[in-house]
Amino acid sequence: GQQLNQSPQSMFIQEGEDVSMNCTSSSIFNTWLWYKQEPGEGPVLLIALYKAGELTSNGRLTAQFGITRKDSFLNISASIPSDVGIYFCAGVKNTGNQFYFGTGTSLTVIP
């Protein structure tokens, strides 16, 4: 299937630091989504992006839809321990509304 590459694969940061992660693809997507998954839970939608170049915030989270439509970025400012989890990007093409998920970025916040 479609492969979306996320980087970094994992991050260990101090509480209060900012975090950046990105997602790249060889294909164009019309929508980019960012999800967070905690152990034993399903992914939770954080941010949805619908237009190339769009920058959207949700509290301390900011995500951008890349101009080429082949990438997206997620930033978390002033990280806190509850930010711990795995962050997934997902690209959506109009056709069939199929979601393609990234490989995930595991975030650990050290108090």
Add this chain to the structure above:
Amino acid sequence: DSGVTQTPKHLITATGQRVTLRCSPRSGDLSVYWYQQSLDQGLQFLIQYYNGEERAKGNILERFSAQQFPDLHSELNLSSLELGDSALYFCASSAHPTNTEAFFGQGTRLTVV
């Protein structure tokens, strides 16, 4: 709580067996998606239903099938199970078939022994 309910939470079964996973979407959502999450493959889209009809198909094996019932709940049937089918199976729902804001259930962890 996303409002999407999946049962059972855990399932352990033997190779060659058949199991059924159940999903109740959020109230009012007409579209249901099934995903498989394994360590080596990540989250893989399996199939989508909208108002009882198949809408999109992903990497779903022929041994797997799904359906959505008139009350909008959905079932994913997995047959002739193999060790490699061990994974987390997630259901997600959204209001419309093209609504990309899908909400996920807590998943069913299937272990095939």
